[in-house]
Amino acid sequence: MGKIKRILLTIALLAIVVTFTTQGTLAYYTTTGQATNVVTSGNIRFIVHETTDQGDEFPSEGVTVFPGAVVSKQVSFENDCEHPFYLRAKIVYSANDENLAAENCFKLDIDTQHWLLKDGWYYYNGIVEAGQTTPYLFTKAEVVGDAVNNSYIGKTLNLSVVAQALQSENNPLTGEDVTTAAGWPQE
């Protein structure tokens, strides 16, 4: 075998060795997979309960009243979500005649032990845990005889309850009571 042939053979063998070595370090298979990950945000929900002292729902069409009458209307709030919250409620009065004032027509037995009045809002003095229902804000409304005169005959007076809840998780109080919690909506 000539010298050149031996050199060529050596080079060829080296090439084969290098090729096998390289194949040994290259990836010989790849695959990919895709995950669709999901983040969801929660919310806070509550239910306003309006019942009579007989345990019935307060009639949505309202009741006929006379001066001095006492109407049973028990108002409470149920936490209907997985998160605890602070809660405040406001009572809004109105009449179907804009010439009539409704604010002074009712006297309510507000539970001042559990509800704190500030700036027109009644704040529940505690945290409403998931599934918990607050004590009644009030249980009856008396139609004030001095305020409801003959001009109210045949008219409709509305006593509405508006409430707002504020998450208590990650939201510690900065003061002594729930009125100091951060995040109450601006009016």
Add this chain to the structure above:
Amino acid sequence: MKRIACALIALLLVLTGALPALAENGQVTYEGPAGDFVFAPGSEYSLTDLFPNFKDVMPGDSLTQKITVKNDASNQVKVKIYMRSLGAHPDSVDFLSQLRLRVAVAEGNDMAYMFDAAADQTAQLTDWVCLGTLYSGGVVDLDVTLDVPTTLTNEYSQQIGYLDWQFMVEEFPIEKTDPTPPKTGDASDLLPWAIALVAAAALFVVLLVFKRRKQVAEEQ
């Protein structure tokens, strides 16, 4: 005695059943060769969802999610596992852009975050990032942290955000220079079990011998 044994077995079953429920990790399992990735646990929103802990999040939350990436392929190959983010789905960008997401390889938690940005971004995971080289049974854990700002407003309540991640493997043959035996998920010590097995076998033989001698003595 039977009652105690039954109670112990029941307790053991309860404990073993409860452990996975307590630690709901994301799982990415490569079942090669020529196999697919399997993602768990999934959710009602996505079968490949790796974020069971990031549901129903609230302002101010800082939540963590461990995700275990495992090579379940045969002993004949080792794999390099990579991941990248494709970002949020178009209709999820607004919501997820409010949240901060961080991802780190959980090597004692001393590694810098390989992803730290708004959750809708691809950021440092735009290109493939190698999580490591894994032998059969090898795992790498990811720590994912989601921060929800306290400033998140009501408009972002009850939102659903979709975020895609991709994983890729490159398979390599085992080489002579690779450590042996390959790392597996079971590191329990077999010696006590082996000793117990030998002792039980010896006891069995002794009992047989005694029984045989007794039989012979009775026959004589």
